[in-house]
Amino acid sequence: MILVTGGTGFLGSHLLRKLVNVGEPVRALYRKKIPQQVKDIQHKIEWFQGDVLDVISLEEAMVGIDRVYHCAAVVSFSPGEHATMMKVNVEGTANVVNMAIDAGVRKLVHVSSVAALGRAKAGRLDESCEWQESKNNSKYAVSKYFSEMEVWRGRAEGLEVAIVNPSIILGSGYWNDGSGALIKNAWKEFPYYTQGINGFTDVRDVAEVMYRLMESDVDGERFVVSTDNWKYYDLFRQMAEQLGKKAPHIPVKPWMAEIVWRMEALKSKITGKKSILTKETARTAQMQVFYNSDKMQQALPDFTYIPLEKTIADMCKAFLQDQQQQ
Template identity: 50%
Template sequence: MTTASKVFITGGTGFLGAYIIRELVSKGFSVRALRRGNKIPSFIDASVFSKVEWVDGDVLDIVALEAGMEGIDTVIHSAAKVSFYASERDELYKTNVEGTANVVNAALSKQVSRFVQISSVAALGRTKQSTIVTEEKKWEESSTNTNYAVSKYMAENEVWRGMAEGLDVIILNPSTILGFGDWNASSAAIFKNAYNEFPWYTSGVNGFVDVEDVAHVTVLLLEKNIVNERFIINSDNWSFRKVFESIADNFGKKRPHKSATIWMGSIAWRLEKLKSLFTGNKPLLTRETAKIAHTQTHFN
């Protein structure tokens, strides 16, 4: 694929989507992007977005999707909802599953050459036992799978369905994405906790990757003759304690020094749920995030 190719990206104003746009623009691609509202991320230079053709709408807006893909060579589907709140389960499935089906259908209708699905390692599923996850791992039903994970797995099935109907696809499964961004949104919130000297750490292990690396790999694959495959994008597997300590050290802040056990997390999420019923605020900890905090998963 040449840099003269036209790329349509969903989720262009999201954390990862914004970095992908910056990478595309820097490589000379012609970029059209889907957005909800006109707010531009402050963590990317505004001059980058001035070179983007914007389409207003979302992944549930079929008219906007088809208009956005007119004359497009490649679609990068980056839009997704990330949530671990039980109350947002329906919205999660609507955006991630139904939304992905809409994007795939529009791509088939407009006969685009390439479809890149930004998925997640969560879509590969988790097991109760500590294990190394590779691209060959098959989905397993497990109590450790979150609603978000199930929705991303089902979203991938829509993409594979698109492949069966003639679409050339690539599925990318990044691990937990870290980088400069909005501390009140996405996984970048981990920096806020470290900066505020959150004292607790848990026993969990997970994969982590820099947002710039994910954006770079995404655009790099557009230049390769590779289709109908998946790729895990992971830099390293670290304990949550090590991640918090590293971030705290770089901020010159106090490291977390209290171990939060599984039973403590079990009590904490229940108390948070009870508190939210009275305050109307979202709980700071949920059943799913408490479980993730102690899950040990390695990615290769």
């Protein structure tokens, strides 16, 4: 039987759908409630209330499990959440690894991030990059790097492992966080765009790669999962066009971003609402970063990425349908 941590999250919910569709028996860990995004398939999943920081619940959840997908993590660029993020991402991963070893689990597929490759150098980044301390590394990147270290420790102790390092994941269903928030900005005709470049990939592709790696003989490897490297402007423009909205037209200069994130930080303190734009996100959005996923394509030669144009079209279609139902 399979255990999925983080099954209530964005990637985890899409992974659950993939596993159910191929007929795998699945147990999913949840902390508080089962998300609406999997309402149609929730009866096909064995739900187990627990937490990656609660080793007792993890131990119970691992009973009868031979494969584990570890998706549970905190993704945040807000300074006030850094401590929690480090605890969940690093200590939580250590707990999952330890309990998996104790339970005799055969294989673990761990969700990391391209952020864990580090951004100490320019150019195309891939799995061969060695981590280096750099001011360009976000706190999230640091947490994912150390979580990977826990996974490698697990392999040294006899656990088969594979790690995926997705770039920015795009997909439908969670409109208030991550890539979903980008759709909402396009819907509101947010006029600004940054001049950075980053890697992007479809959430369905990440789930597919994870499944294929789990079912393969791959052990002790990590893989960048990134469809293509795009300018943020091109991403926002296509979103706006699909939604029938005006595309962003005001480029954000670095000095402008430095002012805006400070204003947003002050606004967040006054209102108590979390800001999407922080010091880390403002600076990252100006960087031009390129990711190379050739290694994954060599390991899974039959795999084909969903084009980003289709990903965006599907996201916008789903968003418009949800808007009509409100």
